[in-house]
Amino acid sequence: MTPPPRIVELPPAEAPRDLLLLADPSPARLDAYLPAARCFAARRDGATVGACAVMPLGGDSFELMSIAVAPEAQRQGIGTRLLRHVIAATAAAGAKRLEVGTGSFGYQLAFYQRHGFRIESVDRDFFVRNYPEAIVEDGIRLRDMVRLARTVPPET
Numbered sequence: 001m002t003p004p005p006r007i008v009e010l011p012p013a014e015a016p017r018d019l020l021l022l023a024d025p026s027p028a029r030l031d032a033y034l035p036a037a038r039c040f041a042a043r044r045d046g047a048t049v050g051a052c053a054v055m056p057l058g059g060d061s062f063e064l065m066s067i068a069v070a071p072e073a074q075r076q077g078i079g080t081r082l083l084r085h086v087i088a089a090t091a092a093a094g095a096k097r098l099e100v101g102t103g104s105f106g107y108q109l110a111f112y113q114r115h116g117f118r119i120e121s122v123d124r125d126f127f128v129r130n131y132p133e134a135i136v137e138d139g140i141r142l143r144d145m146v147r148l149a150r151t152v153p154p155e156t
C-alpha cells in the first residue's frame with residue numbers, strides 16, 4: 001500500500017515552484033507573494049508530491065495562495081492532507097479565518113466547499129485583468145474569480 005505523505009514546512013526560497021505554478025500559472029504573481037508566504041510540501045518516498053502557500057493578510061486572516069498536487073499523485077487524498085495541515089498550522093498561528101480565490105467553475109470550487117469554505121463574493125474578470133494569456137479549461141475561458149472563506153480551526 002502507498003504510504004501517506006509527510007507534510008513539512010519549507011522556507012519560501014525552497015518551495016517547489018513547478019508544483020505551485022500548477023495552481024497559478026503566473027510566475028510573476030508567484031514571485032510577488034512567495035517571499036512573505038508560509039510554504040508546505042507533501043513528501044512521499046523522498047519525492048515532493050504536493051505543495052501549498054499561505055499568506056497572512058493582517059489581523060487574524062490568512063489566504064491560501066496556491067495548493068497543488070503532482071498530476072500523477074492527484075485524487076489520493078494528498079490535497080486534503082495539505083489543506084488540513086494548513087488549517088491546523090494557521091490556527092496555531094492565531095488565524096480565525098482562511099480565504100481562497102479560485103475559478104468560477106471546475107472541481108476545485110467543489111474541493112474547497114467540501115472542506116468547509118463558503119462563497120463570499122465574485123471578482124468579475126479577475127483572470128482577464130491579471131493574466132496576459134487566456135486561461136481555458138473544459139473549453140470555457142476562465143474570467144471570474146470566486147472568493148471563498150472559512151473559519152479556522154473548526155472541523156474540516
Ligand SMILES: CC(C)(COP(=O)(O)OP(=O)(O)OC[C@H]1O[C@@H](n2cnc3c(N)ncnc32)[C@H](O)[C@@H]1OP(=O)(O)O)[C@@H](O)C(=O)NCCC(=O)NCCS
Pocket residue numbers: 022023024066067068069070073074075076077078079080081101102103107108111
Ligand atoms: C485541487 C488539488 C490540489 C486537489 O488535490 P488532490 O490530492 O487531487 O485532492 P484529494 O485527493 O484530497 O481530493 C480529491 C477530490 O477532489 C476532486 N478532484 C481532484 N482532482 C480532480 C480532477 N482532476 N477532476 C475531478 N475532480 C477532482 C474529486 O472530488 C476528488 O475526490 P474523488 O477522487 O473521491 O472523486 C489537485 O487536484 C491539484 O493540484 N489540481 C491542479 C492545481 C489546482 O487547480 N489547484 C487549485 C488552484 S485553485
